[in-house]
Amino acid sequence: MLEIRWHGRGGQGAVTAAEILATGVINEGKYAQAFAAFGPERRGAPVLAFTRISDSEILTRCQIYEPDIIVILDKNLCTMEGVGDGLKKGGTVVLNTNQKAEDFLYMFKNAGKFATIDATEIALRELGTPITNTSILGALVRATGVVRLETLEEVMKQRFGQYAEKNISAVRSAFKETALFETGERE
């Protein structure tokens, strides 16, 4: 079982990203769950979402407290209490930032791998709006290979209609531009 926790802000599309990933995984024949810790939705407020991926049926419906992967759609959330909590030793952090991974090492002591991407810049360039969810998906796929890029593109075509093309372009750019950094921390 692979457990992913998403941290974003209302309007960035963290929940949608969690759902697109799960849908893609299900389309590839595996099992997945995507869900959110919903609050009254407000633009800009911190949002928490989850994706579980497994080869067999998933029974549990608890929230995820010890993720294998943490995805952060806004680097300013890193300083918020609880964002790095519970990351498994050797786990992966996928982060939207224009800084280097080294700047964040001290916040995620257990992290084995960092994937950094300037998703905001890509979103502005490709979509014309700072909705970073699809760009960060590209970085997640690059860092982990949990799903095929083509599968996600199909899901986005279904879900986004006329906006699919630009988002697919954002995912592809992010996949290429993602920087990977190994910390040496192992499970």
Add this chain to the structure above:
Amino acid sequence: MNKKVGISGNYAVAYAVKMADVDMIAAYPITPQTTIVEKLSEFVANGELDASYMNVESEHSAISACIGASLTGARVFTATSSQGLALMHEILFMASALRTPIVMANVNRALSAPLNIWNDHSDAMAQRDSGWIQLWARSAQESFDDTIEAFKIAEETRLPVMVNLDGYIVSHMYEPVELPDEEDVRKFIPSRPLENRVSIKNAHAVGVVGPPEYYYEMKYQAIDAIERSRHKVKEIENDFNRRFGKNYREIEAYGMEDAEAALILMGSIFGSAKEIANDLRGKGRKVGVVSLRVFRPFPAQELREALDGVKAVGVVDRATTPGGSGNPLYTEIATALYGMPERPAIQGFVAGLGGRDMREDDFRLMYSATEKAAREGAGRCIYVGLRE
């Protein structure tokens, strides 16, 4: 060919309603139910579903409109949650007494105050005496399947059916759902004009005054109808299972072949409870879990059979009866088990109110307390996860 898709519980309900080819939908949006009727209005607007979609000004009106439409013989659907269901309260009793086969999805959410949009079972439990059949889905797949089944149960028993699914934990969780062929669904619930009770040519008043000379007998008919629906529910379940390759029963048991301590619960926490039971059983502990898929009519006989030989049961309530002698599910279970020759100890739990996440440790605590009840007898109700 079945098609496996990744969708939420709410969308699963909407797809089921579409395949059931309903004639009329009346609804008022409320979180976390909204995406059901949002999807349905999309189906109607783009021509995928040929139905009349009625935007009404409240849930009270939604259920009233459904009764009116149902009386003309139409297949009708509505959906709500929490305060919306509470606002329907007085009309729910009319729907069952007038024998209107309405199907309603109730996406379980806590009742105010304080205002809370998250999941517990207080909304449905407050309507348990309204004469509706209640099904309880545990996943998006079951939300789909139960909705399909609900139309058949409703139409064959002439009773309204409420399909309950947990807010967010099922309603908004994306997970795999196998959608059957629409053609197979239509064969299971053929669209046919239901008995036409009210029409232009057959105009008459329904729901008029029932004075003391008549009320009692008419009320008894509705009581008798839900009592007799037991056989029908079982028969339809079997038919559904055969056609769609499922194995649904009124109750589902896990680990009960040798369990000495068992949890009894409803809704989506069944999965987590099974996972922890599995872990504990691997360590040699004789625990099991029973989940109710049908709450009305209450499957007392099936429960007694499943719990035969168990030393203690732990009843997990996700709603409360303040000032009562036990919470809603607890009192049902206690009543059902009272006549057993060797009845188990019954430990009460309240958990997961207002969307409080039920964590693995909460389940471990409940299994341990139920085992303790098996040894020492049951104690007072335990409020799991309540901060001091």
